[in-house]
Amino acid sequence: KNEVEQSPQNLTAQEGEFITINCSYSVGISALHWLQQHPGGGIVSLFMLSSGKKKHGRLIATINIQEKHSSLHITASHPRDSAVYICAPGNNDMRFGAGTRLTVKP
């Protein structure tokens, strides 16, 4: 079993839909990162959180440390949200999920 499991692997949505990406991990962590990677390869950090919930614009990230689970939500999805989303729990190193490829159709 992988240390970091993301679901779904692929997700296609219509513009305006509410999106949820899940991340479960088995390692102990000090923080969990959510990253966004666009087709050109560039990676952007969306969130770094160690407890509770964070919100930035239409993006919301939550984490439950006891259950070792985090979710990334996108409200009112837009085609520009199309990207690969990667969760990365970290402690003394960084582990990465395989990523969720999101396609938002207009």
Add this chain to the structure above:
Amino acid sequence: KAGVTQTPRYLIKTRGQQVTLSCSPISGHRSVSWYQQTPGQGLQFLFEYFSETQRNKGNFPGRFSGRQFSNSRSEMNVSTLELGDSALYLCASSLVSLGEQFFGPGTRLTVL
């Protein structure tokens, strides 16, 4: 504020050669982490340098090494290149050790 820069952006080497990649962090950031991304293995953590000391290390062979200079710029070296080392190598800087990661554009290494 300038972002993280990596040089070179593209590199072609042959098996057995060695390569050095460079990363300049955001001004004021003392941590630089290196990552390898391949289609098969995805993103993997190589190591992190903080204030010129290797702070954390992933599970890569000793052929992969790095260093950090007093101005926080970092270099990564891969010796005795193998075909499987072909990958996108990314560095990221942060204010604190393994804090919020600011990624560079990456160096795409091809080993022939």
